[in-house]
Each structure stands twice: as structure tokens, then as C-alpha cells.
Amino acid sequence: MMESLFYIAAVVALSATILALTRANAAHALIYLIVSLLAVAVLFFLLGAPFAAALEILIYAGAIMVLFVFVIMMLNLGEAGEESERKGLHPRNWIIPGIMTALLFMELVYALEQVPALTSGVAVSPKEVGIMLFGPYVLAVELASMLLMAGLVGAYHLGRRFNVRNVGSN
Amino acid sequence: MSDLGSMYFGLFLLLATIGGAAVLTWFERRLLGIWQDRYGPNRLGPFGIGQVAADMIKLLTKDDWVPPFSDRVVFIFAPTTIVVAMMLGFAVVPFGPDLYVIDLNIGLLFFLGMTSLAVYSVLLAALASNNKYALLGGLRSAAQMISYEVFMGLSLMGVVMLTGSFSMRAIVEAQADLWNFIPQFLGLFTFMIAGIAESHRLPFDLPEAEHELTAGFHTEYGGMKFAMFMLGEYLGLILISCMIVALFFGGWLGPFLPPFVWFCLKTFVVICFFILLRAAIPRPRYDQLMTWGWKYMLPLTLLNVILTGGIALAMKA
Numbered sequence: 001m002m003e004s005l006f007y008i009a010a011v012v013a014l015s016a017t018i019l020a021l022t023r024a025n026a027a028h029a030l031i032y033l034i035v036s037l038l039a040v041a042v043l044f045f046l047l048g049a050p051f052a053a054a055l056e057i058l059i060y061a062g063a064i065m066v067l068f069v070f071v072i073m074m075l076n077l078g079e080a081g082e083e084s085e086r087k088g089l090h091p092r093n094w095i096i097p098g099i100m101t102a103l104l105f106m107e108l109v110y111a112l113e114q115v116p117a118l119t120s121g122v123a124v125s126p127k128e129v130g131i132m133l134f135g136p137y138v139l140a141v142e143l144a145s146m147l148l149m150a151g152l153v154g155a156y157h158l159g160r161r162f163n164v165r166n167v168g169s170n
Numbered sequence: 171m172s173d174l175g176s177m178y179f180g181l182f183l184l185l186a187t188i189g190g191a192a193v194l195t196w197f198e199r200r201l202l203g204i205w206q207d208r209y210g211p212n213r214l215g216p217f218g219i220g221q222v223a224a225d226m227i228k229l230l231t232k233d234d235w236v237p238p239f240s241d242r243v244v245f246i247f248a249p250t251t252i253v254v255a256m257m258l259g260f261a262v263v264p265f266g267p268d269l270y271v272i273d274l275n276i277g278l279l280f281f282l283g284m285t286s287l288a289v290y291s292v293l294l295a296a297l298a299s300n301n302k303y304a305l306l307g308g309l310r311s312a313a314q315m316i317s318y319e320v321f322m323g324l325s326l327m328g329v330v331m332l333t334g335s336f337s338m339r340a341i342v343e344a345q346a347d348l349w350n351f352i353p354q355f356l357g358l359f360t361f362m363i364a365g366i367a368e369s370h371r372l373p374f375d376l377p378e379a380e381h382e383l384t385a386g387f388h389t390e391y392g393g394m395k396f397a398m399f400m401l402g403e404y405l406g407l408i409l410i411s412c413m414i415v416a417l418f419f420g421g422w423l424g425p426f427l428p429p430f431v432w433f434c435l436k437t438f439v440v441i442c443f444f445i446l447l448r449a450a451i452p453r454p455r456y457d458q459l460m461t462w463g464w465k466y467m468l469p470l471t472l473l474n475v476i477l478t479g480g481i482a483l484a485m486k487a
Contacts, residue, residue: 062286
């Protein structure tokens with residue numbers, strides 16, 4: 001039962017991602033991307049990582065993708081945007097990325113064949129994730145928080161209202 | 171609860187919440203009427219409750235029109251998202267010691283995830299409508315939701331810290347001695363405001379502010395599709411009220427009466443309070459809304475997290 005659920009979610013994730021790549025309409029592409037993220041969340045859940053699944057929905061699908069949609073609405077490209085996107089999706093442009101992806105895919109399949117099983121089959125509770133994060137991995141958490149702080153300072157600087165008159169008089 | 175039992179309860183919940191949302195449309199208008207010194211809909215049936223059926227017949231028989239300039243598939247898909255997301259949110263609400271659809275160990279995060287997915291309904295409706303009022307409403311909605319979501323999650327972290335779990339059942343059971351609204355007063359205050367903003371109800375209904383944006387994101391919607399948005403909004407109101415009861419007011423806990431009755435009574439009182447807020451507070455300007463969110467509410471929730479963490483540590487030591 002769990003196995004078939006896993007494969008169904010995997011098929012949904014893969015096909016949604018492919019559709020997201022090949023859409024000319026940016027809004028449609030984003031909707032497929034959101035579906036793919038939700039499918040990945042289901043995969044995490046089935047693999048015994050409910051906390052990661054919840055964060056996938058909350059952070060990726062719930063926050064980051066909303067910002068993407070926000071930008072698309074701000075730009076509101078319409079027909080002209082679709083036209084230029086269709087040019088970018090010309091088959092000729094797929095050759096080199098296609099070859100590179102195929103290489104990576106073959107490597108991945110080869111690597112996966114070496115490893116017997118990827119999951120422990122045990123569900124990891126949020127508490128255990130927290131203990132791991134603030135125990136052995138506390139350095140990574142601190143580094144991530146520093147990165148976020150830098151981003152915040154940068155955003156504040158960009159968003160600051162420059163008072164032109166004061167600059168001139170000084 | 172057995173698998174079959176929770177399935178039947180889930181079905182019952184679906185019907186009960188939809189019915190509740192329908193009755194709530196009438197109940198809200200009546201209550202608003204009383205508070206504003208007028209009658210409200212009081213003609214049809216006892217106390218005017220037949221108004222619900224009349225509204226439903228009206229909405230169901232309206233022409234189901236899709237504007238030719240809209241993005242057809244997304245236009246139809248958008249209103250269903252909010253209803254589905256809100257319905258899924260009810261799955262983790264514990265109505266009694268054994269009355270729930272599922273008791274996830276990430277229950278609270280699941281609820282937050284579902285409310286954040288409900289945003290797409292508004293955004294996609296605005297995008298698909300191809301109308302400038304809808305687009306403005308959608309833009310506002312995106313900014314508002316993102317801003318208020320940030321401290322909505324944070325405001326609940328105090329409760330999680332006191333309980334030590336994300337499971338809704340564990341959170342209610344941990345309140346046996348003292349309901350959370352006393353130690354987590356700041357958390358309740360901020361969560362309530364974030365909750366109203368998330369379900370974009372008055373006074374935070376800027377995405378549809380009718381005096382400046384005609385009807386905002388659902389300008390182009392009519393008939394049943396419009397009703398879906400309304401249903402989603404009322405479901406959101408019920409869901410937020412249920413969550414407030416479970417997280418801050420001891421859920422099903424209470425003397426004499428059976429647990430389910432206690433839960434419903436408390437939820438009813440919270441819903442009435444939300445309607446009172448709607449009647450009492452005017453809509454803020456858009457920049458006031460943003461300032462309020464980022465400059466006051468976010469620091470307040472952070473303060474709550476620090477204080478709760480400090481006190482929890484001190485109690486342990």
C-alpha cells in the first residue's frame with residue numbers, strides 16, 4: 001500500500017515538474033511547480049519524515065511560491081511574455097541541457113544501484129529533528145541564521161528610502 | 171479511534187462544517203444587525219433562518235458564467251482550492267478525546283500548511299480573472315498573507331514550547347491544569363489577529379475592499395463559484411475559531427457537559443467574538459495594515475517566544 005502510494009506520488013512529482021518546464025505561460029508553469037512540491041512533500045511523509053514534509057508545504061509551497069506568483073502578477077506580461085517564452089522553448093535549445101541531464105541521470109541510477117536501501121523505515125518525529133539540529137548540527141543552524149541575517153540587512157538597505165534632499169545639502 | 175470510525179467522523183465533519191458555514195452567513199447578518207440597531211434578515215421562517223435556503227437557491231440557479239477573456243481552467247480551479255485546503259485543515263482539529271480524523275505528530279504544522287495553501291485560491295483567481303481590480307486585490311492579498319503568516323506560525327510556538335509537541339491532542343491534554351490563554355496571552359492576541367488576516371475577513375478584507383476595488387479578487391466571479399469563495403471564507407472562520415479553542419481555551423476540557431459539547435460551545439463563543447470585531451472595527455488603510463504587521467505584531471511574537479522559552483527553562487531548572 002505504502003509502496004504504491006510512493007510511486008503514485010513520484011509519478012505526479014515527475015510529470016508535474018516536466019509540465020512546469022515546458023509551459024509557455026508562466027502562471028501555468030508555477031501551478032505545476034506547486035503541484036510538484038506538494039507531491040514531494042507526500043514523498044517525504046511516506047519515507048518517514050513528516051517534519052520535512054510539513055516544512056516543504058509551509059516554506060516552499062506556502063511562502064516562496066507565493067512570492068513567485070506575486071512577481072508574475074506585478075510584471076503581468078500576458079501574451080507578449082508567452083510569445084518570447086515559446087521562442088526560448090525551441091527544441092534546439094534543449095539539446096545541451098538534455099545531454100547534461102541524461103549524464104547526471106545515468107550517474108544517479110548507477111549510484112543508486114550500489115546502495116541497497118535508502119530509508120530506515122522508521123518515522124522521525126519533529127522532536128528528534130530538533131534534538132539533532134540543536135545538538136550535532138548546531139553549527140549549520142548558526143551559519144544559516146547568519147546567512148538569513150545578511151539577507152535581511154541587504155533587503156533593508158535596498159528597501160530604505162533615500163532622502164535625496166538631505167544628501168544634497170550635506 | 172478505528173480507521174472506519176475516523177472515516178465516518180471525517181464525512182460527518184465535511185457535512186457539518188459546510189452546513190455550519192451556510193448557517194453562519196445568516197447568523198452573522200443577524201448578529202451584525204442586532205449590534206448595529208437594525209433587524210437583519212428576519213422574514214423567512216423562524217428568526218429568518220429560511221434566508222439560508224433562499225440564498226442557496228439563488229446562488230445555485232444563477233448563470234454559471236466564465237468571462238471569455240479569463241484563463242478558463244485556472245478561473246474554475248481557483249475557488250475550489252480554498253475550500254479543499256480549509257476542509258483538510260479540519261482533519262487535525264481534536265473535537266474530543268477520541269473525536270478526530272487524524273492525530274498527526276505534526277498536527278499544528280499541517281494546519282499552518284493548509285492555511286498557507288489557501289492563499290493560492292485568491293492569487294490564482296486574481297491572475298485568471300484578467301481584470302485590473304482583481305489583480306490589485308490579488309497583489310494586496312499576497313503581500314498581506316505573506317506578512318501575517320510569518321508571525322502566525324511564530325505566535326503558536328509558545329504553546330508548542332509549553333506542551334513539547336506539535337500534536338493537537340497533546341496540546342489540549344497539556345491544558346488540563348491551566349488553559350493556555352493565561353500564560354500565552356500575547357500568543358492568543360497575535361494569533362487571533364493573524365487568523366483574521368489569513369481568512370481575510372473584515373477588518374482585514376483589503377483584498378476585496380469594495381469601496382476601492384469593487385470586489386477585489388472575486389470581481390469576475392458569480393453564482394456558485396462566488397459561493398465557493400464565501401464558503402471558503404466561512405470555513406476559514408470556523409477553522410480558526412476551532413484552532414483558538416483547541417490551542418488556548420482548553421479544547422474539549424470542561425466540567426459536567428460531554429467534551430464535544432464543550433468544544434462546540436467554546437467555538438461558538440469565539441465565532442461570535444469574531445463577528446463582533448467585524449461590527450466594531452473599521453478597515454485600516456493598506457500601509458497601516460503592513461506597518462501593524464511588521465513593526466508591532468512581529469516583535470511582539472518574538473518577545474513572546476523569548477519570554478516563554480526563558481520561563482520554561484527556569485521552571486525546568
